[in-house]
Amino acid sequence: MSEVTQFHNLSHIFISLIGAVLLLAIYYNIRKRFRVVLEEGNSFKRVDRGLLFFSCGMLVWVLSGLWAFTAYTFGFERGLGYQFGVNLLSTLNNLFWLLALYYVYDAPQFIYRNEKNVRIISLIIVAVAxxxxxxxxxxxxxxxxxxxxxxxxxxxxxxxxxxxMGVSFFNTFMHRDLKLVAGISVLVVVLLFVSQWSDVFVWMHNDFVNHLIRIVTKTSLVAVFLVLATSWVIQLANTPKPDEMKIRFLDWSLIELTIPSKGIVGRKVDFGAKTTQYKNLLLFGIRRLKSAPEEQCIEVRYGGEINSQTYVTRIIDNINAILQLSGEDKLERKDLITFIGESKYRLRILPENIFIDKALKLEFSEERS
Incomplete structure (x- = not known):
């Protein structure tokens, strides 16, 4: 085993191990400090485990480093047994990355919180392996x-x-106004892609260059994950608590909203001609106020009660535009509407803080019947 390969394997092991331990420590600290925000609802306990799966992926890197170190030490790096181990660990790593992206809010819509597509891609990963x-x-x-x-x-x-990963990281950091980190994250993912070339193209035989790219990639990826975790903490800290928010449906297209942590106290929001968004919000309010806990959610997908997530996002966009909210006061979709699972969402505001005019509710019910 050459000294360059030995240095790479040992560096690979310890960088991945330190990164995984740090991410696990941050994840469990977040779970402890923000348990109420992460586990909302009376009957649903859907916890964001994205950071946990990213750390598990790095632990797989640790195992792959140990496997490579062992193979080169005992001289079986060219055997089928070694290659089988590499394939198995690569499959586990890909599965953990996929499961992590399932929880990334700004991941492509066909994978974010889409259990069916994630299962399909998981099967494809196993089939490819x-x-x-x-x-x-x-x-x-x-x-x-x-x-x-x-x-x-x-x-x-x-x-x-x-x-x-590149699309998810870029969208996430841009959404959180970290433009420089967004660009760096894309560069790191490109390096991750390039680091795979030496496994396929035999002309890339320069061990020093190949190992250097991989070490730089893994170190940088750990840094990106740590920034991602930090931004998640900030986001959770700025998420309004359900018991502080109040909403009053006063008339058609008119609501009164109170979210003190966002500087919104008794502000009236007139949706005007945007009646579709208002009706969808009213539907969320009625369902949350009058239904049993397990029936307070609304199915948002093609063929569901609301046909697209775009309609849900527009509710928040319209409120931000009408109230001219920006910066830290700007509302995000997750501030008002939470994901339950299986394409189902519900209003985060507690039922006792929702008021709906009786005549308005009667008119809305008659319109839908």
């Missing part, structure tokens, strides 16, 4: 036109996950 294993048995290290054939399926899958 199986295909890679089969190819390694029948093809071994066969090279065609400078490409290692058995590594192609895993390389394509990892490229797809890199795309998902």
């Amino acid at each position: 199986s295909l890679t294993g089969i190819l390694s048995i029948f093809l071994g290290n066969t090279v065609y036109a400078g490409v290692k054939l058995m590594a192609i399926p895993d390389f394509l899958l990892t490229s797809f996950l890199c795309y998902l």
Whole structure:
């Protein structure tokens, strides 16, 4: 084993281990301090585990480093057993990244909180891992036109996950007004993508360059994850508590909203001609106020009571525009509407803080009947 490879494997192990431990410590501290915000509702306990799965992915990196170190120490790095272990650990890592992105609010909509698509992609990951294993048995290290054939399926899958991570990180940090970090995160994901090339293209045989790229990538990714965790803490700290918010539906298109932590106290919001958004908000209010806990949610998807998440987002956008909210006072969708699971959402405001004019409620019920 060359000194460069030995240095890389040991650095890989300790960087990944330190990063994973730090992320786990931050995650459990967040769970302790913000338990009320993370576990809302009377019958639903849906906890954001994105940071936990990112840390688990880094623990898999630790195992892969130990596996590589052991293989090079005992000289079986060219055997099928070693390759099988690499494929297995790569599959676990991809699964953890995918599960983490499921909780990232600004991830592509086809994966964020979409259990069906996540299951499908998980099955694809397992299938690709199986295909890679089969190819390694029948093809071994066969090279065609400078490409290692058995590594192609895993390389394509990892490229797809890199795309998902890049889009998710960029949108998340831009949404939280961290433009410099957004650009750096994209650069880190690009380096992560480039670091996979040496597993596929045999002409990339410079061990020093390949190992340097991987070490820089892993160190930078740990830093990005730590910034992500910090921004999550800030977001949770600025999230209004359910018991402080009040809403009064006064007339068609007119509400009175109170959210003291956002500087909103008894502010009237006139939706005007935006009646669709007002009716959707009223539907959330009626369902939250009058239904049993397990029936307070609304299905938001094609064919559901509300056909698209875009309609839900526009409710918040319209309130921000009408009240001219910006900066820290600007409302986010998660401040007023919380995700329950299986495409279902409900209003975060407590039932006792929701007032609906009786005549308005009667008119709305007659319109829907």
